[in-house]
Amino acid sequence: MAPHFNGPAGTFLQRLNVLADLPADLSSAIHDLVATSRSLGANHDIVLQGDQPSQCCVILEGWVSRNKVGAAGKRQITSLHFSGATPDIQSLLHPVMDHNITTLTNTEVGFIPHFHMRSLMERFPVLKEAFWKDTLLELAIAREWEVNLGARSAVERTAHLFCEMATRLEWFGRATRSGSALRFELPLTQIQLGEATGLSSVHINRSMRTLRNSGMIEQSRHWFTISDLPKLAAFADFNPDYLLAERPRD
Structure with missing residues (x-):
């Protein structure tokens, strides 16, 4: 941290x-x-x-x-x-x-x-x-966002964005970890999430429903819990190496 x-x-x-x-x-x-x-x-x-x-x-x-x-x-x-x-x-x-x-x-x-x-x-x-x-x-x-727009499906784009933001928020003490689960606040609307991923609100809604139904993400308004970050990262092809310049030193 x-x-x-x-x-x-x-x-x-x-x-x-x-x-x-x-x-x-x-x-x-x-x-x-x-x-x-x-x-x-x-x-x-x-x-x-x-x-x-x-x-x-x-x-x-x-x-x-x-x-x-x-x-x-x-x-x-x-x-x-x-x-x-x-x-x-x-x-x-x-x-x-x-x-x-x-x-x-x-x-x-x-x-x-x-x-x-x-x-x-x-x-x-x-x-x-x-x-x-x-x-x-x-x-x-x-x-990485360019890859997201051109090489990932709607649900993969959404999952990748959540992995990225959860990782960065955790590094700055703004997410809570319990085992492989991570809870954090992402106070963005579905329209804003769509604008960040190049998706319509309909596609964001479907992607979020898919992630919730799979058990990989839980949601309560703007609070999210990734139940198993490594599992979601594998699904989204997320590797945090591109973020390492922002990772706090031990």
Whole structure:
């Protein structure tokens, strides 16, 4: 499990410290920068395609997505992010956003101005290392999601997404394990799950019913229990090696 940090920036520091060993003075500086935050409701666009952000957002609590909307208005979620993530860090180098960042739940968001972030990265090169590892992790996840869309059935896609999110949540102390079973909260609607897997709500509903009827997943609203993670992983062709950059050190 990742080390625990207190304060408004605690989840952000927790994740950064997994990606690279942070010196105490860097942790203190980040705490000072994320001392205030905004509370946003679900379906709020933090950043829109075409925007030119002057600050990076930090997800302190809640869930957000990277997404793009086609000409017909259909949304495709390209990645999911929960507490501790900095989903628009690329805006430091890419001045115009090519996608949207949208809240999926009630979300607490902090903001760090670009000039402060650049200053920190110059003072603490280890921060550059952390964000570089984070970028490589995002690319690895994107490759796996591409395989999901092109090479797996509807129920396999759904199972794979659950394996991925359960694994990541467990590593950050947000899932409870009992033997091979894992219980966690995934507060997404069926529409949002469909947008993340390229499936309609009908197909998501059928896939979830198949997984429940098989006994591999139990559900109570947004709380899920994977009864046997290795069994579900084998069914979904899930191998967590692509996520290892985010795994806390023992």
